[in-house]
Amino acid sequence: MTDSAIEVVDVSKRFRVYREKPTSLKQRLLSSRTRAQDFWALTDVSFEVAQGGTLGLIGHNGSGKTTMLKVIAGILRPTKGVVRERGRIAGLLELGAGFHPELTGRENVYLNASFLGLARAETDRVYDEIVGFAELEEFMDTAVKFYSSGMLVRLGFAVAVHVEPEIILIDEVLAVGDEAFQARCIDKVRSFQREGRTIVFVTHALDQVRSLCDNAVMLDHGRVHVTGSPDDVVREMRLTILHNDLEFAREEGSKEVEIVGVELLRDRSPLSGAIPSGETLTIQVDVRAIDPVEDPVVSFALHDATNAFVFGYDTTNSGLALGTLQGSRRIRFDVGPIPVTGGKYWLTLGVHSRDNTRVYHVQDQRYSFDVQQADGHRNQLTFPVTAEMETL
Numbered sequence: 383m384t385d386s387a388i389e390v391v392d393v394s395k396r397f398r399v400y401r402e403k404p405t406s407l408k409q410r411l412l413s414s415r416t417r418a419q420d421f422w423a424l425t426d427v428s429f430e431v432a433q434g435g436t437l438g439l440i441g442h443n444g445s446g447k448t449t450m451l452k453v454i455a456g457i458l459r460p461t462k463g464v465v466r467e468r469g470r471i472a473g474l475l476e477l478g479a480g481f482h483p484e485l486t487g488r489e490n491v492y493l494n495a496s497f498l499g500l501a502r503a504e505t506d507r508v509y510d511e512i513v514g515f516a517e518l519e520e521f522m523d524t525a526v527k528f529y530s531s532g533m534l535v536r537l538g539f540a541v542a543v544h545v546e547p548e549i550i551l552i553d554e555v556l557a558v559g560d561e562a563f564q565a566r567c568i569d570k571v572r573s574f575q576r577e578g579r580t581i582v583f584v585t586h587a588l589d590q591v592r593s594l595c596d597n598a599v600m601l602d603h604g605r606v607h608v609t610g611s612p613d614d615v616v617r618e619m620r621l622t623i624l625h626n627d628l629e630f631a632r633e634e635g636s637k638e639v640e641i642v643g644v645e646l647l648r649d650r651s652p653l654s655g656a657i658p659s660g661e662t663l664t665i666q667v668d669v670r671a672i673d674p675v676e677d678p679v680v681s682f683a684l685h686d687a688t689n690a691f692v693f694g695y696d697t698t699n700s701g702l703a704l705g706t707l708q709g710s711r712r713i714r715f716d717v718g719p720i721p722v723t724g725g726k727y728w729l730t731l732g733v734h735s736r737d738n739t740r741v742y743h744v745q746d747q748r749y750s751f752d753v754q755q756a757d758g759h760r761n762q763l764t765f766p767v768t769a770e771m772e773t774l
Contacts, residue, residue: 393463438591469548643668662718724755
């Protein structure tokens with residue numbers, strides 16, 4: 383499409399993984415064949431990035447994020463499929479890796495700028511801005527082999543963002559360096575957005591995806607798992623992390639103890655409409671075990687509409703022990719006074735062993751409720767506050 387800066391169409395990338403690669407001529411002659419396996423880092427990946435859009439590319443370690451970014455940058459060639467880009471690309475990948483250790487910072491600036499397509503005269507024009515952004519004025523005539531990793535990152539970022547690209551590819555750079563440098567990086571990204579440049583960045587910082595991106599793609603084992611709005615994709619990513627952390631046997635657990643009924647109550651009556659902030663919400667959970675299960679724990683977690691974690695609680699927090707569970711039990715959590723105001727909240731319910739190594743049943747954000755926004759108030763939280771006056 384003509385309004386897309388990047389089109390990724392059915393891209394797959396294969397690597398050859400050698401299990402027993404011969405290390406000598408004798409081994410090569412005696413071996414009938416070299417044992418190797420195909421590893422598909424990407425499989426049939428497709429997505430688009432609109433002109434001037436910002437896309438977050440997320441996923442667990444090994445999901446193919448960096449490989450995908452390198453394919454877009456032209457560092458790797460896809461085994462199948464095609465990538466189309468419209469505009470000059472600057473890739474902020476492995477910052478500082480292309481620096482020559484024996485050359486000075488000044489010499490490496492000109493070397494890297496030439497790699498990114500800048501003529502010497504163009505580099506002359508932006509050199510002072512690069513050095514100022516990196517805050518390395520005193521070290522530019524020092525060989526970069528004496529630089530710290532943070533200094534290398536700052537200089538690499540400064541070079542990459544001053545080549546005036548139409549498309550910027552960023553791989554985990556916003557998570558390195560000190561807080562002041564990270565703030566400058568984010569400010570630079572926002573200035574690129576205001577200028578209408580196209581940005582794709584890989585990160586594990588999910589809140590940055592929500593705050594900076596227009597759209598997001600989650601990769602899982604080299605395939606597109608979900609694509610859409612940042613809030614929806616981040617929600618799915620966090621659920622996936624939750625599943626992995628709790629070592630799920632399958633999505634909903636082993637079912638040795640099963641959640642068979644859930645009801646949200648207000649004054650012991652089914653909740654109808656939004657609940658006012660400051661009132662109490664009751665979460666009623668019915669669980670059942672066919673065979674005896676020793677000391678299970680029932681828990682819940684609240685997330686807001688942006689998928690940010692708000693609060694979590696379980697039966698052990700209140701000293702409630704279920705003992706040996708067989709048959710049905712009803713557990714009620716009285717939550718309140720509700721301290722949050724104005725918005726939708728999602729409820730995750732679970733039953734697991736006391737040591738968290740066995741998950742019996744989980745219902746991920748299957749239930750929701752609304753909290754009524756108080757008229758004239760913009761607060762997100764309510765706190766008990768008193769005020770007094772004293773005559774001086």
